[in-house]
Amino acid sequence: MNSERCTAIDGSVSQLPDENDDDTIARIMRLSEQPGVISFAGGFPAPEVQNWQALRDLTMMTLNSSKNSAFRYGPTSGITKLRELLASRMRKLGRTTVLDEILITAGGVAGLDLIAATYLKPGDNVIVGSPSYLGALQVFRNHRVNMISVPVFDQGLNLELLEQALIAADAENNPVKYIYTVPSFDNPTGVTTGLAHRQQLIKLATTHGAWILEDGAYQELYFESPPDSMLTALEPDCVIHINTFSKMLCPGFRLGWIVAPAPVISRLSYRKQGWDQCASTVGQHVAVTALSTGYMEDQLELARKFYLRRCNLIIDCLGQELGDIATWNVPEGGFYIWMQLPTGVSAEIVSDTALTASNVAVLPGTSFYAKNPEQGTLRLCFSSVDENRIEEGIKGLRNAVISHLEPELRSLAS
Secondary structure, eight states, X not given: OOHHHHHHHHHHHTXXXXXXXXXXXXXXXXXXXXXXXXXXXXXXXXXXXXXXXXXXXXXXXXXXXXXXXXXXXXXXXXOHHHHHHHHHHHHHTTOOOOGGGEEEESXXXXXXXXXXXXXXXXXXXXXXXXXXXXXXXXXXXXXTOEEEEEEEETTEEOHHHHHHHHHHHHHTTOOEEEEEEOOSSOTTTOOOOOHHHHHHHHHHHHHTTOEEEEEOXXXXXXXXXXXXXXXXXXXXXXXXXXXXXXXXXXXXXXXXXXXXXXXXXXXXXXXXXXXXXXXXXXXHHHHHHHHHHSHHHHHHHHHHHHHHHHHHHHHHHHHHHHTTTOEEOOOSBXXXXXXXXXXXXXXXXXXXXXXXXXXXXXXXXXXXXXXXXXXXXXXXXXXXXXXXXXXXXXXXXXXXXXXXXXXXXXXXXX
């Protein structure tokens, strides 16, 4: 073996994140495959909503009509019909959009990764929420950017602290390049920001020359009323909107899209040629069928009712089992509930205990922080857990929490 070559390989690997970096996504995937686990961990769509028989019929309809074209390479920017349908959809959602402002990607994270690879270099400043979506945090870590954490409260990013962070970065001659946010039904907190907050966020970003990366993965998964205007609809010239078909159609197709000014899309498309060449052509053709036949709208209507019922069920169980111990938010859409445990209780220890003692999987909130994680937070995902086992799962979580309370608190909770 050539030792010089091995040394070179070792050197290149050292530029990647350490092996000990957070592997939460991998652990979620492994947990989802274990029989008998009651999992509130993974943010997966419900199989009852994304029914395999309906998806099979949709796919067969697509293949019968598209024939060979679905199995060929596609344009790097995405097949034209899908981009046209998405541009039309964005217009209905309030953003004036043309074909050249749409790029098809292999999912939301792939889109974010492409943007980071194209526009960011190591040491660049990016603002993220504290907490924030762990997939985004992993992308930014991979690209060695400097993440500046801004606390998230019940209206989204704390704008006062955001402004302070922007001013401080400007003063150090390393201005913030991007602000990453999930304004509608945030992952992990479930928070949705109001219109005034969105407008002020845009004002701060434009004042300091920062782009906003808007993650719209849950934008259309509201329970009763749609959220306020997308950031990209309010200010299309300084917002890059990232979205995915995973929650609306099917994660297995690995399909998403980016909406941005045409020059940005052009540059991203050029970079994508050497990145992954094109997104799944089969998936794109199926998405065209879903969008053009009304299937997508029917699917969304089903999803909204289904997830509202499931959210209400878990909120009721939490009130019965943990109402005297913990606090949590009540989301208006999306998949997630953010829980605050009693002072001094470690979410990581509770998570381990719940899994080993009760076969209940929950995610400690520490995974969702770029730095200085809060130790007493949990993210509960209600979307894909079996309804018949939610009560059992929440009781298992309660037992795990109680087992780590101080004795005086434990007696009050028992």
